[in-house]
Amino acid sequence: MPIPKNDMTDSTVFTKHDHQLCIQEALDTAKEICKSNGLRLTDTRLRVLELIWQSHTPVGAYEILAKFSEEGRNSAPPTVYRALEFLQENNLVHRLASLNAFIGCIAPEHGHQGSFLICKKCSKAQELTSRELEKDIQALAGKQGFTVDNMTLEVSGVCPRCKAEA
Amino acid sequence: MPIPKNDMTDSTVFTKHDHQLCIQEALDTAKEICKSNGLRLTDTRLRVLELIWQSHTPVGAYEILAKFSEEGRNSAPPTVYRALEFLQENNLVHRLASLNAFIGCIAPEHGHQGSFLICKKCSKAQELTSRELEKDIQALAGKQGFTVDNMTLEVSGVCPRCKAEA
DNA sequence: TCTGCGATGTTACATTATAACGTTTGGCCA
DNA sequence: TGGCCAAACGTTATAATGTAACATCGCAGA
Numbered sequence: 586m587p588i589p590k591n592d593m594t595d596s597t598v599f600t601k602h603d604h605q606l607c608i609q610e611a612l613d614t615a616k617e618i619c620k621s622n623g624l625r626l627t628d629t630r631l632r633v634l635e636l637i638w639q640s641h642t643p644v645g646a647y648e649i650l651a652k653f654s655e656e657g658r659n660s661a662p663p664t665v666y667r668a669l670e671f672l673q674e675n676n677l678v679h680r681l682a683s684l685n686a687f688i689g690c691i692a693p694e695h696g697h698q699g700s701f702l703i704c705k706k707c708s709k710a711q712e713l714t715s716r717e718l719e720k721d722i723q724a725l726a727g728k729q730g731f732t733v734d735n736m737t738l739e740v741s742g743v744c745p746r747c748k749a750e751a
Numbered sequence: 752m753p754i755p756k757n758d759m760t761d762s763t764v765f766t767k768h769d770h771q772l773c774i775q776e777a778l779d780t781a782k783e784i785c786k787s788n789g790l791r792l793t794d795t796r797l798r799v800l801e802l803i804w805q806s807h808t809p810v811g812a813y814e815i816l817a818k819f820s821e822e823g824r825n826s827a828p829p830t831v832y833r834a835l836e837f838l839q840e841n842n843l844v845h846r847l848a849s850l851n852a853f854i855g856c857i858a859p860e861h862g863h864q865g866s867f868l869i870c871k872k873c874s875k876a877q878e879l880t881s882r883e884l885e886k887d888i889q890a891l892a893g894k895q896g897f898t899v900d901n902m903t904l905e906v907s908g909v910c911p912r913c914k915a916e917a
Numbered sequence: 918t919c920t921g922c923g924a925t926g927t928t929a930c931a932t933t934a935t936a937a938c939g940t941t942t943g944g945c946c947a
Numbered sequence: 948t949g950g951c952c953a954a955a956c957g958t959t960a961t962a963a964t965g966t967a968a969c970a971t972c973g974c975a976g977a
Contacts, residue, residue: 597895625943627955646933661958666934671955682848683903685933702897715891722906725881729763730911731868737849738904740888745896791974793924813963827927832965837924851964 597711598641599704599744608638611689615677618693624675629660633668634689637678642708643686681710683739688712698736704744706751711744763877764807765870765910774804777855781843784859790841795826799834800855803844808874809852847876849905854878864902870910872917877910 619626679699785792845865
């Protein structure tokens with residue numbers, strides 16, 4: 586695994602960074618993961634993943650569909666949804682339930698849960714990777730005898746950049 | 752405010768309890784809150800709230816619409832969605848984004864955020880009211896300069912009852 | 918009683934997602 | 948290499964969820 590040039594777990598989408606690098610690394614990582622797991626990262630799937638990463642904000646399924654259309658692919662919704670399903674299953678993207686939109690996972694190799702800060706001004710979303718938080722939640726659930734399968738945390742608010750501007 | 756006969760913040764939907772009491776208390780509390788805040792808890796709104804509380808699992812908007820239809824009201828979607836909007840704004844119900852469904856809030860007077868344990872076997876959902884968790888998340892967000900407006904935490908898993916059965 | 922605003926009715930439509938079935942493709946093994 | 952199977956994709960249709968826009972109603976306060 587190559588050493589990432591942007592440390593995605595420390596930098597945030599709210600701070601300045603080379604997003605081209607993010608995209609490239611995310612795609613490279615995805616390719617590696619699929620290769621080593623015998624998964625087929627097909628053209629459609631790769632392109633969906635790329636479009637998601639290229640966007641600065643979470644992307645809806647029908648936005649992807651529209652891009653496909655612009656590119657001459659005339660696909661129907663199931664094509665996109667199937668690609669998204671594959672990417673989700675393999676932890677390459679997350680779905681933000683509160684937005685009905687998708688975002689690239691910044692740490693697919695960790696199989697962690699998705700937690701997100703979502704700025705309601707600029708619509709950007711930052712994934713959090715807090716093992717602690719996960720443990721706290723596990724503990725809280727455990728107290729009630731509840732076994733956690735997976736969780737989604739979506740925090741809406743204002744990011745530092747938008748705050749600075751206001 | 753009357754002393755609740757079920758302590759809703761300690762008991763859970765996963766354990767045995769008198770749900771008729773839950774419903775009655777929830778409706779009474781809602782009436783009080785609306786009264787003291789000059790809000791109109793109309794017939795439609797009250798019935799929507801009641802239907803939500805009567806259900807053992809989170810309820811979709813179109814389920815409510817169907818009940819309305821059974822009851823002779825022939826309402827259109829906006830009627831239900833508007834009632835739901837009102838109830839959400841006044842913290843009487845929460846929307847579970849991961850289910851596109853609604854659930855009664857167990858502590859409307861506290862104006863807290865909603866966190867939920869959702870059992871994927873029986874579909875029941877239990878609201879959590881952990882100030883600590885909220886603070887942790889606030890802190891985590893704060894570290895990135897992010898100001899939290901509101902948050903939704905939805906934990907999917909298996910409840911103690913369903914575990915016992917399996 | 919009048920009046921104004923908030924609540925509801927009504928129609929139409931937008932957005933998001935999936936079911937069902939046929940066709941293609943890519944890899945595996947004889 | 949050729950055939951076969953399963954997985955991926957295409958296609959059509961439709962389900963499920965949610966909202967815009969405008970008309971009407973009704974209640975509370977002047």
